[in-house]
Amino acid sequence: MERTSNGGMLYHEVQEANLCAVHCVNTVLQGPFFSEFDLAAVASDLDEKERQVMLEGAAAADFFSEESHNVSLGGDFSIQVLQKALEVWDLQVIPLNCPDAEPAQIDPELENAFICHLHDHWFCIRKVSGEWYNFDSLLAAPQHLSKFYLSAFLDSLKGSGWSIFIVKGSFPQECPMSSSSEASNGFGQWLCPEDAERILKETSSTQSSSSSSAVNNRSSDNVDQQRPYQALSREEVRTFSEMEDDDLKAAIAASLLDASAAGANLGAVGITSQREDTEKQK
Template sequence: MEEGPSNGGMLYHEVQESKLCAVHCVNTVLQGPFFSEFDLAALASDLDRKERQMLLEGHGGGDTVPIDSEESHNVSMDGDFSIQVLEKALEVWDLQVIPLNCPVAEPAQIDPQLENAFICHLQDHWFCIRKVDTEWYNFDSLYAAPEHLSKFYLSAYLDTLKGFGWSIFLVRGNFPKECPISSSEALNGFGQWLSPEDAQRITKSCNSTQATPHRTNPQQPSDPTQFAGEAERLSDMEEKDLNAAIAASLLDSASVAAGLLNSAAAGSGSQVPQDSNQ
């Protein structure tokens, strides 16, 4: 399969702004600030218009349609976008979004290392897992920097996400090869370019100075992404043992994480400058 863009060895990452995680997710899949919230809003509006047209046609072309037909099913009032909007945005770049549980995605279930990108969704949060220059990274916008995922851990990590109810989508197609850094930085105010070394340094700094999980949404279940760093250090274990370690870690810490998340959401002074609605 085609390798992702190199961008001179740099990683493109966007840090959470409001509830724009869908924007951040799309841009990190593309590895560049290609879309703004206004672009996705326009796509959502077009989808809504087409859906309303279909409703009208389904009612014999009359002027009366169900009372909730004027409500958008593709973007919420606070900026959360549907998977259909993400699909339309990535179609612009000849990329296809495929549910991981579809038969056509079976090879990715068996060996995800052969792919280039995955989109993950739970409740109102989106994030991207992306291969850049043969290495895998978690580009969650609630993280200060992309978090490296070893090839050994990737499969177990995806399985853990699925076990916690996350919907996972495979992204295939012709990914952009380059995003000129000098001319693209001004397209939005969310993104930053980081070397793998800088990303690793930032991640280690956050892990060493924060005892609380990255996420601050009390509605989210205990988040398996907080254990990625620990699993990296266990990469010399057999996969069976690693899966058991992840499961045990999640089980033992569930009640503690829930208390920390509720405390953070109540304004306990979390150091992570992230939106508590995500």
């Protein structure tokens, strides 16, 4: 049975540019453990290993490419990157439609976390303190899911073409929290379930107004700058994300240019060290 994590607080990250893969991994772990540069280093390491395999093949010249197959300049990471990142924490990611996942197909309540992907968006569904939540970064706060609705929600996602993966293993139980509810990365925060419910209700009320009104409200003094997208719909979030793409592309490109296999390994060592520090604080 899952133990209470962080005193029952929920860790949520709201959408920043196109960093949904980062948000997804961190909400699976329930803490700000990874940055976009950490995932870019993992992607670079995977690319290097794939190139080595192709160079050793007879048809290497036909398939060799300098382009990354694990991260786009827009910031979309492959499932292999998410898998490698979570392996640092001894977590395994497997497709929901594989034979080994048959028990979860019958009763998803048996699991602790799911990762969902469609086109360029990632998000996680996570059990925290015995309750299920949708941690989609396009939501202003985690959305509570009843046990009955969990199964229906997953079926709906599958029917809409989403790829769903199960995350298995021993999840981190505690993440060091700052004195405030805000995470150091600027777009993450810890919320109690009651605050999450309140924020979603407020957001729903705001979204009932026109899109133009929501955009104007975003730039007003009344908007919480720590949660820039909480009053916006999914479509509006994507619009604002596109406005930030240039900065993100430059950061990802620079990271990929500088990263090497050795650099990626150093990044993994740093993450492992962070994990050890976390374990000491339990």
